[in-house]
Structures are given as C-alpha cells and as structure tokens.
Amino acid sequence: MLGTTAGLRERKKQQTRQRIILEALDLCDAQGFEATTVEQIANAADVSPRTINRYFDMKEDIVLGPIEDFGQAVGDALREEPKTGNELRALCDAFLRTVQGSSVDSNNLLSFHRFQQMQRVMDSSPAVAARVMDYSDTKSAAVAQALAERMDTEPGALSVRVIVATWQALSHIAMENCRRLVISGDPVAASAASREALLAAYSEFLRVCTPAAPPAQHDS
Numbered sequence: 001m002l003g004t005t006a007g008l009r010e011r012k013k014q015q016t017r018q019r020i021i022l023e024a025l026d027l028c029d030a031q032g033f034e035a036t037t038v039e040q041i042a043n044a045a046d047v048s049p050r051t052i053n054r055y056f057d058m059k060e061d062i063v064l065g066p067i068e069d070f071g072q073a074v075g076d077a078l079r080e081e082p083k084t085g086n087e088l089r090a091l092c093d094a095f096l097r098t099v100q101g102s103s104v105d106s107n108n109l110l111s112f113h114r115f116q117q118m119q120r121v122m123d124s125s126p127a128v129a130a131r132v133m134d135y136s137d138t139k140s141a142a143v144a145q146a147l148a149e150r151m152d153t154e155p156g157a158l159s160v161r162v163i164v165a166t167w168q169a170l171s172h173i174a175m176e177n178c179r180r181l182v183i184s185g186d187p188v189a190a191s192a193a194s195r196e197a198l199l200a201a202y203s204e205f206l207r208v209c210t211p212a213a214p215p216a217q218h219d220s
Helices: 002-030 038-045 047-055 059-063 064-081 085-099 112-124 126-151 158-177 180-186 187-209
Strands: none
Touching: 002 038, 002 047, 002 059, 002 112, 002 126, 038 047, 059 126, 064 085, 064 112, 064 126, 064 187, 085 126, 085 158, 085 187, 112 126, 112 180, 126 158, 158 180, 158 187, 180 187
16 A cells, blocks of 8 residues: 555656646747746646745756656667667667657657757757756766666776767767757657668768778789
8 A cells, every 4th residue: 555655656746747847848948948937837837836946956957857758768778679799789779769759749758849849948048058968967877777787787887888978979969960850840750860860870980980891812
C-alpha cells in the first residue's frame, strides 16, 4: 500500500512538472522569455508560483526541462542497442531512434514540436542561451550511466567521457547544418532532417579519422 501511494505521488509530481514546462514553452515561444513571468506560467499551469519554485531553481530551468527527459530517453534506448564493440555508433543509433520515435503529441515533452519551441526560446533569449551551457552534464548524465553499464566501467571513465563528448559534438554539428528547418519547419520533416544530418556528420567523422589505405605495391 505504501509503495502504491508513493508511486501515485511520484506520478503526480511528474505530471505537475510536465504541465509547468509545457505551459512555459507555449508562453515563452509566443511572447518571449523575458516578457513571460513566473506568475503567468503558474496561472496557465494551475499551480502557485511557490510550487514552481519547488520544482525549478530558475525560470530558465523551466523551458530547458526537456533536456533532462531527452537525455534519459537516449540512455534508455542505448541500453537496448546490441553490443558490437562500437559504442559511439550504438549511441548515435540510440539517439536516432529516440528522435524518430519522438511523439507527435504536443503534450509530450519528447515531442519534436517542444524541442523546436525550446530552441526558439534559446535563440531569442541570451539568459536561456547562457543557462543551457550548464546543462551539458545534465543532458549527458543518463547517457554516461548507460554507456558505463555497457562498458563495465564508471560514468566518469575517460573512455565514456570521450564517447559522450564526441556524440555531443556530432549532434551540435548536425543541428547547425539544418538549423533553419529544425527550428521552424514542419516537425516531421525537421525530425527527419536532423536524423539525416547526424548520419552525415557521423560518416564524415569516420572518413576523416580512418587512416587511408596504403598504396598498392606493384612488382617492378
């Protein structure tokens, strides 16, 4: 009974957190981050400003909330990837599956529409853009944990950190290569474009990092 009660309480907390984030994204995308107050977000989410302050340390953290959820989703997907010895490829495949499976339901934090909203708010607000720099560890924590489990090591191991950093760099390059479509295009088309861009970045990474075959030796 106690376990059931605790489970219900946790689900209610997650539902409240999600509702606050979704309403904040709608408001900040429509009227600007700086023009949106915590009181407006609280009113739209049907909670008190005090409740919001219990869930989030800063207003910037509200609109950046999907980052944590996405990182967790990629980590979960990575656990399902076959072990081939190429953990970077496994991580990229987990990312691709997560993006491809992102919900078209705008009430889901993993909806690509919500990702687009978050990107637009980041682009239009220096405060949010500055705060997102602090989210690097947040985004990668679940991924690093999943990698460590697969590699039988610790999340802070050099091998894990190198793979995560490479994946983040490839993701950033992919985003920049299709930024306009990803931010303002149709969510379905933008999702497909982001996946294609990551595959292209990964292929180029392999090309430039793989030693060229030595020239063939011919008998004189």
